[in-house]
Amino acid sequence: MAGSFPPIARRPLPDGFLDDLKARFGERLHTADAMRRQHGQSEAHFEPALPDAVMFARSTEDVVDLVTLCAVAEVPIVPYGAGTSIEGNALPVAGGISLDLSGMDAILEVNPEDLDCTVQAGVRREQLNEHLRDMGLFFPIDPGANATIGGMASTRASGTNAVRYGTMREAVLNLRVVTPDGRDIRTARRARKSAAGYDLTRLMIGSEGTLGIITEVTLRLHGIPEAISSAVCAFETLSGAVDTVVQAIQLGIPLARVEILDDMQMRAVNRWSKLDYPELTTLFFEFHGSPAGVAEQVAAVGEIASANGGGAFRWSNLPEDRSRLWKARHEAYYAAVNLRPGAVGWATDVCVPISRLAACIAETKRDLQASAIPATILGHVGDGNFHVVFSLDPNAPEEMAEVEGINARLVARALAMDGTCTGEHGIGLGKQAALIDELGEAVDIMRTIKRALDPRDLFNPGKIFTL
Amino acid sequence: MAGSFPPIARRPLPDGFLDDLKARFGERLHTADAMRRQHGQSEAHFEPALPDAVMFARSTEDVVDLVTLCAVAEVPIVPYGAGTSIEGNALPVAGGISLDLSGMDAILEVNPEDLDCTVQAGVRREQLNEHLRDMGLFFPIDPGANATIGGMASTRASGTNAVRYGTMREAVLNLRVVTPDGRDIRTARRARKSAAGYDLTRLMIGSEGTLGIITEVTLRLHGIPEAISSAVCAFETLSGAVDTVVQAIQLGIPLARVEILDDMQMRAVNRWSKLDYPELTTLFFEFHGSPAGVAEQVAAVGEIASANGGGAFRWSNLPEDRSRLWKARHEAYYAAVNLRPGAVGWATDVCVPISRLAACIAETKRDLQASAIPATILGHVGDGNFHVVFSLDPNAPEEMAEVEGINARLVARALAMDGTCTGEHGIGLGKQAALIDELGEAVDIMRTIKRALDPRDLFNPGKIFTL
Numbered sequence: 001m002a003g004s005f006p007p008i009a010r011r012p013l014p015d016g017f018l019d020d021l022k023a024r025f026g027e028r029l030h031t032a033d034a035m036r037r038q039h040g041q042s043e044a045h046f047e048p049a050l051p052d053a054v055m056f057a058r059s060t061e062d063v064v065d066l067v068t069l070c071a072v073a074e075v076p077i078v079p080y081g082a083g084t085s086i087e088g089n090a091l092p093v094a095g096g097i098s099l100d101l102s103g104m105d106a107i108l109e110v111n112p113e114d115l116d117c118t119v120q121a122g123v124r125r126e127q128l129n130e131h132l133r134d135m136g137l138f139f140p141i142d143p144g145a146n147a148t149i150g151g152m153a154s155t156r157a158s159g160t161n162a163v164r165y166g167t168m169r170e171a172v173l174n175l176r177v178v179t180p181d182g183r184d185i186r187t188a189r190r191a192r193k194s195a196a197g198y199d200l201t202r203l204m205i206g207s208e209g210t211l212g213i214i215t216e217v218t219l220r221l222h223g224i225p226e227a228i229s230s231a232v233c234a235f236e237t238l239s240g241a242v243d244t245v246v247q248a249i250q251l252g253i254p255l256a257r258v259e260i261l262d263d264m265q266m267r268a269v270n271r272w273s274k275l276d277y278p279e280l281t282t283l284f285f286e287f288h289g290s291p292a293g294v295a296e297q298v299a300a301v302g303e304i305a306s307a308n309g310g311g312a313f314r315w316s317n318l319p320e321d322r323s324r325l326w327k328a329r330h331e332a333y334y335a336a337v338n339l340r341p342g343a344v345g346w347a348t349d350v351c352v353p354i355s356r357l358a359a360c361i362a363e364t365k366r367d368l369q370a371s372a373i374p375a376t377i378l379g380h381v382g383d384g385n386f387h388v389v390f391s392l393d394p395n396a397p398e399e400m401a402e403v404e405g406i407n408a409r410l411v412a413r414a415l416a417m418d419g420t421c422t423g424e425h426g427i428g429l430g431k432q433a434a435l436i437d438e439l440g441e442a443v444d445i446m447r448t449i450k451r452a453l454d455p456r457d458l459f460n461p462g463k464i465f466t467l
Numbered sequence: 468m469a470g471s472f473p474p475i476a477r478r479p480l481p482d483g484f485l486d487d488l489k490a491r492f493g494e495r496l497h498t499a500d501a502m503r504r505q506h507g508q509s510e511a512h513f514e515p516a517l518p519d520a521v522m523f524a525r526s527t528e529d530v531v532d533l534v535t536l537c538a539v540a541e542v543p544i545v546p547y548g549a550g551t552s553i554e555g556n557a558l559p560v561a562g563g564i565s566l567d568l569s570g571m572d573a574i575l576e577v578n579p580e581d582l583d584c585t586v587q588a589g590v591r592r593e594q595l596n597e598h599l600r601d602m603g604l605f606f607p608i609d610p611g612a613n614a615t616i617g618g619m620a621s622t623r624a625s626g627t628n629a630v631r632y633g634t635m636r637e638a639v640l641n642l643r644v645v646t647p648d649g650r651d652i653r654t655a656r657r658a659r660k661s662a663a664g665y666d667l668t669r670l671m672i673g674s675e676g677t678l679g680i681i682t683e684v685t686l687r688l689h690g691i692p693e694a695i696s697s698a699v700c701a702f703e704t705l706s707g708a709v710d711t712v713v714q715a716i717q718l719g720i721p722l723a724r725v726e727i728l729d730d731m732q733m734r735a736v737n738r739w740s741k742l743d744y745p746e747l748t749t750l751f752f753e754f755h756g757s758p759a760g761v762a763e764q765v766a767a768v769g770e771i772a773s774a775n776g777g778g779a780f781r782w783s784n785l786p787e788d789r790s791r792l793w794k795a796r797h798e799a800y801y802a803a804v805n806l807r808p809g810a811v812g813w814a815t816d817v818c819v820p821i822s823r824l825a826a827c828i829a830e831t832k833r834d835l836q837a838s839a840i841p842a843t844i845l846g847h848v849g850d851g852n853f854h855v856v857f858s859l860d861p862n863a864p865e866e867m868a869e870v871e872g873i874n875a876r877l878v879a880r881a882l883a884m885d886g887t888c889t890g891e892h893g894i895g896l897g898k899q900a901a902l903i904d905e906l907g908e909a910v911d912i913m914r915t916i917k918r919a920l921d922p923r924d925l926f927n928p929g930k931i932f933t934l
Contacts, residue, residue, distance in 0.1 A: 113713060113822035156662040167660050169669070170637060185909040191818040192850050193634050194887035195623040195673055197894055197902050197931055198913045202636070202669030206662055223719045246580060252690045252756075254721070289719075293760050351658040355580035383659050420661035427664055435664050442652040445920065446665045452919030453912065464664055 008462035010095040013052050014073045021053065021097070024065055028056040039080055039090075039098035045346040045392065045400065046088035046429060051078065051098035058103055060176060060184055060215040066099060067213070068182045070458060078460045079209040081151030082124060084143075086347045087428025089155055089208050093462045101150055104215065107131050116173060116190060118218045121150025128219075137221045140165035143424065144330050150214045155426040156206030160329065163249075163382030164256045164288065165222065167424070168205055175204050176216035180454035190218055203449075208426055209460040211453050225288035228256075229298055230322040231315035233305045234280040238262070238365070240309035241281045242358040245381045247304050249354070253297055257286035258382045259329055262365065265336060265376035265389075272335030273328040278311065283381070284325055285315075332378050336389035339374040343391040348407050348430075350414035351385040351423030360417055361386060364410055371406060373399055385423030411437070427464045435465065475929035477562040480519055481540045488520065488564070491532055497521040506547055506557075506565035512813040512859065512867065513555035513896060518545065518565035525570055527643060527651055527682040533566060534680070535649045537925060545927045546676040548618030549591060551610075553814045554895025556622055556675050560929045568617055571682065574598050583640060583657060585685045588617025595686075604688045607632035610891065611797050617681045622893040623673030627796065630716075630849030631723045631755070632689065634891070635672055642671050643683035647921040657685055670916075675893055676927040678920050692755035695723075696765055697789040698782035700772045701747040705729070705832070707776035708748045709825040712848045714771050716821070720764050724753035725849045726796055729832065732803060732843035732856075739802030740795040745778065750848070751792055752782075799845050803856035806841040810858040813867075815874050815897075817881035818852040818890030828853060830880055834873055840866055842873075852890030878904070894931045902932065 021029050030036075031053045040050035052075075057063050070077050076096030083090060092098050104120035107128065111117065112135050119128060126146045128139050141152060143159040151157075153175065158167035165171070174188040177200075187200040204212050235241040245258050261269065266279045283305070287297045302313040316322065328335075337345035352360045361377060368375045368388065379386025388410065392399050411421045411434045421427075421434035436443050443465055450457075450467065457467055488496050497503075498520045507517035519542075524530050537544050543563030550557060559565050571587035574595065578584065579602050586595060593613045595606050608619060610626040618624075620642065625634035632638070641655040644667075654667040671679050702708040712725050728736065733746045750772070754764045769780040783789065795802075804812035819827045828844060835842045835855065846853025855877065859866050878888045878901045888894075888901035903910050910932055917924075917934065924934055 111820065111822065113717070114820040115717070116820070156666070158660055158662075162660060166637070169660075169666065170633070179912060183908050183912070185912060186906065187909055189882070189887050189905060190820045190885040191852075191881075191887040191890065192821070193625055193629060193636075193818055193852060193890050195625075195889045195891050195893045196887050196898070196905055197673070197910065198678075198916060199623070199636065199666075199669045199673055200909055200912060202666045203916075206664070206666055211665075223717055225719055250580070250582070250690055252692055289760075290763060292763055293756075296757060296759055351660055353578065353581040353583070353657045354659070355578065385658075385660060414658075415656070418657040420656050420658040420663050422662045423658065423660050424662050426662045431663070438656060438663055439653065441650050442654055442667055443664065444650070445646060445652060445667060448919050449665060449670075449916055452915050 008093050008466065011074065011076060013075060017073045017075060018053055020069060021055065024069065025055055025062070028058070030054040039100065040092065042086065042088050042091055043084055043345070044086040044088065045344055046091055049091045049093040051092040052095050054098045054100055056100045056103050060178065063099065063178045063213055063215050064182055064184050066097065067178050067180065070097060071180070071182060074456055074458065076458050076461050079154065079213050081122060081148030082146065084145035084147045085151065085155055085426065085428065087425050087430040089426050089428035089463060091429065093429065099213065102148060108216065110135065112137060114190070115221045116218060117221055118216060119149050120216055121148060121214050123149050125149060125152065132221065136224050138224050139219055139221055141168055141171050144333065149217050149219065153205050153214050153217055154207065154209050156424065158424045160257045160259055160380060162380060163258060164254055169202060171220050172201055172205055172217055173220055174218035175201055175214050177204055177212035177214055179212050180459050206426065208428065208463050210450060210463055211459065227289060227291040227294040228322065229287045229294050229315055229317050230325050231285040231298060231313055232277065232282060232325065233310045233313045234278040234282045235311070236280065236309050238281050238362055239358040241283050242381060244283065244305045244308045244310060246354055248301050249382060251300065253300055255285065255382055256288040257284070259284040260379050260381040260386065261332065262377040264374070265332060265378045268335040268339050268376055269328050269332055272331055272338060275328060284329055333389055336376040337391050339391040340393065342394065344394045346390040346392055346403050347387055348410060349385060349387045349423050349425050350410055350419055350421060351383060352414050352417045352419030354384040356417040356419065357381065357384045360413055363413055364388065367406055367409055371402060373402060383423065384419065429463065432465055475560050475933065478541070478543060480542060484540045484542060485520055487536060488522065491536065492522055492529065495523040495525070506567065507559060509553065509555050509558055510551055510812070511553040511555065512811055513558055516558045516560040518559040519562050521565045521567055523567045523570050527645065530566065530645045530680055530682050531649055531651050533564065534645050534647065537564060538647065538649060541923055541925065543925050543928050544680070546621065546680050548589060548615030549613065551612035551614045552618065552622055552893065552895065554892050554897040556893050556895035556930060558896065560896065566680065569615060575683065577602065579604060581657070582688045583685060584688055585683060586616050587683055588615060588681050590616050592616065592619065599688065603691050605691050606686055606688055608635055608638050611800065616684050616686065620672050620681050620684055621674065621676050623891065625891045627724045627726055627847060629847060630725060631721055636669060638687050639668055639672055639684055640687060641685035642668055642681050644671055644679035644681055646679050647926050673893065675895065675930050677917060677930055678926065694756060694758040694761040695789065696754045696761050696782055696784050697792050698752040698765060698780055699744065699749060699792065700777045700780045701745040701749045703747065703776050705748050705829055706825045708750050709848060711750065711772045711775045711777060713821055715768050716849060718767070720767055722752065722849055723755040724751070726751040727846050727848040727853065728799065729844040732799060732845045735802040735806050735843055736795050736799055739798055739805060742795060751796055800856055803843040804858050806858040807860065809861065811861045813857040813859055813870050814854055815877060816852060816854045816890050816892050817877055817886055817888060818850060819881050819884045819886030821851040823884040823886065824848065824851045827880055827884055831855065831877055834876055838869060838873060840869060850890065851886065896930065899932055
């Protein structure tokens with residue numbers, strides 16, 4: 001099954017190049033087919049693109065040496081974390097080296113008094129939260145998948161907690177980055193804010209490995225709230241659900257999480273996670289605060305939901321209820337893909353001003369209903385961000401073309417509403433035309449920056465845009 | 468009185484250039500000495516640097532035309548807002564045109580449901596909040612001075628509310644920017660988050676007009692909280708005050724504002740604003756939330772303050788008490804400068820991890836006490852950010868050298884604590900050596916970006932770094 005993206009030529013390796021790498025990295029350089037295949041495919045619908053070799057880095061020094069060797073030989077490098085991105089962001093479409101950072105998984109420093117920590121890029125978010133729990137701290141960014149922190153920074157990930165705690169853009173204080181000319185730089189210090197020069201931290205976040213390779217990340221943390229409650233509420237209408245969230249946010253209720261799942265997604269969740277929720281548009285909530293504050297939030301949102309046609313507002317203080325709820329939410333992608341046995345997933349996302357969200361979802365739903373391909377809608381409604389997940393028959397290539405059309409209409413709809421073509425997946429291979437539709441000449445400014453920092457186009461070539 | 472900064476040559480204007488500008492801009496081009504002098508000085512201690520002319524823009528089209536004319540003639544452009552920056556950020560040290568954007572003061576659009584608005588760059592923050600009040604909305608970033616929104620974006624301003632609401636980095640959704648090659652671009656859309664390509668918004672924020680001229684800004688807004696309380700509490704010890712804030716933040720108490728003022732600053736405030744606070748290290752607080760939530764916050768912080776040696780915790784729900792408090796805080800800079808009649812001000816700031824704040828302030832205070840120059844400390848203690856304001860005798864040039872030494876030691880102290888040389892003032896002219904001490908080779912990456920986007924160094928040359 002093929003995903004369409006701009007063609008880019010594979011670059012041949014110079015003679016003896018892999019021998020040079022082997023001499024430097026020994027057993028950590030892999031050229032076997034199985035390993036190349038594993039790093040040459042994505043979780044989504046894109047055609048595989050194999051690297052020439054895979055290198056497992058253990059340190060920033062490894063990365064500097066790889067970059068230096070590849071610069072001389074003009075060989076591309078594509079950073080690889082957990083492989084959970086879904087716009088083909090880590091596919092080595094021009095060949096070269098897949099730089100696997102998953103072994104750089106040390107938590108280097110936690111400063112509880114400062115509510116921050118520094119980790120290597122390969123640390124995964126669940127591992128980090130496990131480590132922090134006993135200190136009463138947590139790292140809130142949660143894109144669903146158990147991604148690496150470096151990968152999350154590279155794609156500007158966000159997820160279910162962003163409405164309260166922000167995205168990777170807000171969560172990162174400092175990055176250690178290896179640049180295309182082999183420099184090992186730090187983009188900032190550990191202060192919570194700074195006005196010192198250009199914001200290289202934010203320039204690197206979301207650049208998908210095209211400007212630098214992130215090897216260490218300093219993150220803001222939060223205290224685990226004294227009280228946490230969750231709630232579920234089904235709605236007769238989509239607009240009732242969205243209006244509930246808009247009104248709660250306007251009242252300044254500090255929702256920690258609020259997720260929308262449409263009727264199809266609820267059906268998929270019920271089937272996959274063996275649950276029995278009503279198969280209607282549903283909101284999943286989480287509330288953080290003091291016990292009295294959380295109780296007040298629950299009561300206020302319950303009232304707003306009821307006024308907007310919500311059914312029973314089922315809330316709970318019990319951790320087991322909460323775990324079940326968020327486990328179901330986290331598995332929503334797999335639940336959706338598996339609406340058809342043996343199907344392949346295609347996930348897309350857009351983000352619009354929240355006043356347009358109900359209309360954007362409703363129009364999208366009509367478009368989905370006109371197709372026979374099973375598809376679900378779920379989203380981070382507090383941010384105006386939602387996903388569509390398609391369950392594609394791998395033996396029916398015409399479905400791919402149909403989804404391309406639906407996706408193009410979805411992006412056009414979001415842009416017409418002054419929204420963005422991707423809230424949190426990134427551009428990767430799949431949204432390059434959409435990026436130009438969205439930002440026009442600003443993309444030329446991006447290209448100018450890319451050319452200045454990576455003149456030979458060796459860092460993840462072919463992603464975000466072509467040169 | 469001279470402030471020391473890297474020398475930069477004034478560039479001569481080509482013959483007939485001002486006539487060309489006059490032909491295009493008519494009466495909006497000013498060449499009279501008085502106007503040039505007004506745009507050639509700063510609020511702080513820097514030596515004046517006069518522009519060759521001042522142009523008052525009325526539209527983005529004006530800015531595009533000016534940029535195009537200046538590009539051909541290789542004449543520098545320095546954007547100018549309210550003139551309230553304090554590191555010489557808007558001084559035209561290489562001559563050229565001071566581009567005054569204060570007349571671009573239209574509030575273009577407010578979207579109450581989306582909690583955002585779009586304004587021209589010359590809108591001032593007090594004007595915006597005046598406009599928003601009846602809609603129940605506010606814009607929280609408050610650097611003290613009644614700065615323009617464009618200037619605040621350019622210097623990555625923050626201020627008293629940053630601990631709760633973030634800085635300009637978090638507040639801006641989208642910028643309209645004229646680039647050095649005369650393009651009129653938008654850096655983003657109105658969605659609350661996006662993963663679409665490089666974060667040009669954040670690259671422009673804090674770039675001090677060296678990469679682009681901001682002409683329009685889309686901002687996140689917040690609902691005016693249902694309840695607001697303020698409080699004042701004096702402490703016997705500096706560490707008692709700082710520990711109070713650290714503990715409150717660790718408990719997740721969502722302080723809206725928390726400011727520290729040392730004994731000297733309290734003396735200055737009492738004198739200037741005719742108040743009678745105890746002349747001890749003092750915290751000013753503000754709490755936002757529901758009535759019950761604010762009461763809970765006040766009670767919790769009151770207890771923490773008392774456990775840390777705080778005196779009476781004087782809190783109030785009355786708007787007039789709150790106004791008096793924040794008026795005194797906003798006038799703190801002028802109060803400090805006027806500790807000596809006829810004095811000139813020099814303000815500096817650093818930001819450190821909050822666990823180091825008490826030590827950083829205490830060491831700084833010892834350094835100040837060894838000098839005869841009156842100086843105060845005040846800061847945004849929740850962020851780890853504090854200011855030192857010196858009251859300099861304009862007829863005693865040796866004081867300037869003495870303050871340079873104190874400032875250099877302050878920066879070195881902050882960097883040794885993994886902090887930054889400026890939390891919110893920017894680099895401008897005054898902190899260029901400090902920036903290199905702080906970020907080393909990363910500054911070369913900044914220079915590479917500057918050269919790529921502005922190869923002739925026409926946009927605010929000589930600021931942040933020299934090429």
